[in-house]
Amino acid sequence: MNARSPKISLQGVKKAFGEKVVLNGVDLDVGVGESVVIIGGSGTGKSVTIKCIQGLLTPDQGRIEIDGENVVGLGGTERERVNKQIGMLFQAAALFDSLAVWENVAFGLLAEKRINRRDARDLAVEKLALVGLGSNLIDLSPADLSGGMQKRVGLARAIAADPDIIFFDEPTTGLDPITADVINNLIVAINQKIGATALTITHDMQSAKKIGDRIALLYDGKIIWAGPPDQVDNSNNPYLDQFIHGRTDGPIKMALRA
């Protein structure tokens, strides 16, 4: 960890949906410019963690700090101010299908009126080039693109406003191994280029090792292990070992009946 205060800090974050406790005291610090990957099984609350940071969900307990400011319970314009510095790549890209590709990429800037519509097209071309897409598809509808291309457009949209923080929600899920690797490389390159703080959630270990400066394992509502990627394979942590080797037997009991 560097000496400065962390960019994102989660302290004892708890969230339950009715009887079901999803987050049970998550503690995690992400340093400025650091790339942290949260791994964990399906339904362990990885997405919930990110949604809590963005304010899409409100945690029941705990603090979430961005630049030292507690953002839990912020609403309206305050929340918009915080979210302005956050970009997000959604699992299924979540492109607006009623808008053309270029409008999708420039959406955040257009919404804040930081750019007019003519400049927005140029900006979209520029950002799409960063993710390896040509200017020939800016007028297409997102529905005309393949899954991998949609992910790239989503990535271009996430970085369009030069965010300080980027969230990647399962960036490689549903892609073939080669496209997944392309996306991984893009994420690494973009993190280096714009120097953003990145928080990724995934269950793809290859992706996690490639993207992350640090990997954290979320299990049973808590971060039970965190460390650099090269320590993942010899952590002597039975939970982590079971997860990275994908074994059914071990301390992690998947809720198969649920």
Add this chain to the structure above:
Amino acid sequence: MNFLQTIGRVFLAFLATAGRLTIFTASGITHCVRPPFYPRIILKQMIEIGYYSLPVVGLTAVFAGMVLALQSYTGFSRFSAEGAIANVVVLSITRELGPVLAGLMVAGRIGAAMAAEIGTMRVTEQIDALTTLSTNPMKYLVAPRLIAGLTMMPVLVFIADIIGVFGGYLVTVYKLGFNASNYLQNTWNFLEADDVISGLVKASVFGFIVTLMGCYHGYNSKGGAQGVGMATTNAVVSASILILCFDYILTEMFFAK
């Protein structure tokens, strides 16, 4: 004991839904009057509601006017009061059938489409994406639709009124063989501004109801394709019932003195 539990559970669920809907409505209305506005989207929704619904609403109105003329002729001819056909047609159309039929048609056309579109946006995380791109989904998705519904339905119903009266005219003059200028004269003489205005106020309320139900059910849809399907059904059914409910309430307010 189980029986009481069921009643309690249903009652609590009803209260929770009513509360959620009230909060949603209040939030939607406040976002209609607070900037930023999205004129491009408001215009798009206005065209969708006002212009593209014209054929459906027009057809409904012309046939409603025609059947009214035919039915009232059957009744009135027993009293040799055929001259009253024009009055019945114009009053029924402007006060009741224009707004209600247009409302129901638009509920099927627009309410369903809105619920499906917003519901799909919900389940594909597009609504979350809006929030992360510092755009308030209530402002971007809901407010423009409410504004469009509120303003375009009266326009639509005004046109439907004219088409409906024309439908009655067609049957009365060409099928039943009455004098054309008498018919128009009767229509004009018996029509009062209140009849038309009350109908247009109703139309505005119905437009709000339809768009509100479409947005509310879409916005709160859960799950995948099934959830969106359910949202669409609920939007149309609830809008239709509320239209008939509010039709009575508004009629009571306007005319029961």
